[in-house]
Amino acid sequence: ILIMTFFIFWIIALILSYVLTRITMFPIIKSWKQQSEFVNDAAHELRTPLTIIQGKLEYMLTRPKSTVLDEAESISVSLDEVSRLNSLTNNLLILARADQATTKFDFTLTQPDFFIKDPIMPFKDIINSQSKVFQENIRHKVTLNVDRDKIKQVLIILLDNATKYTPENGTIRIYDNLEGSKYQIVISDTGVGIKDSDKKKIFGRFYRVDKSRNRNSGGHGLGLAIAQQIMNEHHGKIFVRDNLPQGSEFVIELPIKHTH
Numbered sequence: 001i002l003i004m005t006f007f008i009f010w011i012i013a014l015i016l017s018y019v020l021t022r023i024t025m026f027p028i029i030k031s032w033k034q035q036s037e038f039v040n041d042a043a044h045e046l047r048t049p050l051t052i053i054q055g056k057l058e059y060m061l062t063r064p065k066s067t068v069l070d071e072a073e074s075i076s077v078s079l080d081e082v083s084r085l086n087s088l089t090n091n092l093l094i095l096a097r098a099d100q101a102t103t104k105f106d107f108t109l110t111q112p113d114f115f116i117k118d119p120i121m122p123f124k125d126i127i128n129s130q131s132k133v134f135q136e137n138i139r140h141k142v143t144l145n146v147d148r149d150k151i152k153q154v155l156i157i158l159l160d161n162a163t164k165y166t167p168e169n170g171t172i173r174i175y176d177n178l179e180g181s182k183y184q185i186v187i188s189d190t191g192v193g194i195k196d197s198d199k200k201k202i203f204g205r206f207y208r209v210d211k212s213r214n215r216n217s218g219g220h221g222l223g224l225a226i227a228q229q230i231m232n233e234h235h236g237k238i239f240v241r242d243n244l245p246q247g248s249e250f251v252i253e254l255p256i257k258h259t260h
């Protein structure tokens with residue numbers, strides 16, 4: 001009996017220790033996996049522009065007598081790639097700082113006008129110059145506790161995407177809504193739209209629906225991941241739904257402090 005009891009205790013201890021390790025190690029393993037996926041994707045994104053620049057420089061070296069004018073195409077392609085690298089490294093830094101929780105948020109009580117007007121302004125001209133229509137209908141007077149610069153950054157990401165993924169003659173609209181104790185800003189477009197199966201994935205790092213098309217339009221698939229990080233810090237939400245009959249609507253939602 002003594003041996004039997006000892007044996008049963010031993011089996012129970014073994015099972016418990018296995019379950020406990022699985023439970024406690026699981027988040028660590030998951031975050032290691034996510035971290036290494038992130039580094040892998042980042043390295044991949046860095047490699048393409050670097051290879052292009054290397055190719056162009058090597059080509060120019062084979063033509064020592066040529067002038068800057070002769071090499072204009074190589075120089076301009078290289079500069080485009082450098083600017084892609086610049087925006088990629090900036091975005092990677094934003095995400096890395098958010099992961100380490102070293103980003104400082106400067107929360108202030110404020111009204112929507114104080115962070116919506118600025119990001120809208122440059123887009124009005126860009127959108128009109130691309131033969132698309134821009135409409136704005138921000139009308140609610142509420143007080144919110146936000147980091148204005150960070151929310152401006154979210155709006156820029158969403159307006160930039162709406163502009164990029166909407167063809168000529170399309171409409172991009174920004175409006176606001178009250179939803180119970182939440183304030184919503186909606187950016188809707190009549191663009192290419194997003195399949196249901198992609199609606200969650202697009203908020204993941206480096207996720208792009210159409211990788212070949214987006215390389216030309218300059219995206220790395222980090223904008224929405226950054227927007228989501230910022231909204232999480234605000235105890236808010238970001239999500240996407242269809243804009244019927246055509247296009248998508250991105251909604252950001254923030255808790256209301258006071259209604260006027």
Ligand code: ADP
Nearest residue numbers: 161162165193202208209219220221222223224
């Ligand atoms: P990117 O820099 O590639 O635009 P994002 O993280 O901002 O990266 O967006 C991820 C992907 O979500 C995009 O590559 C695109 O496929 C899709 N997407 C984002 N916004 C829109 C939109 N308004 N309409 C259609 N697709 C969109």
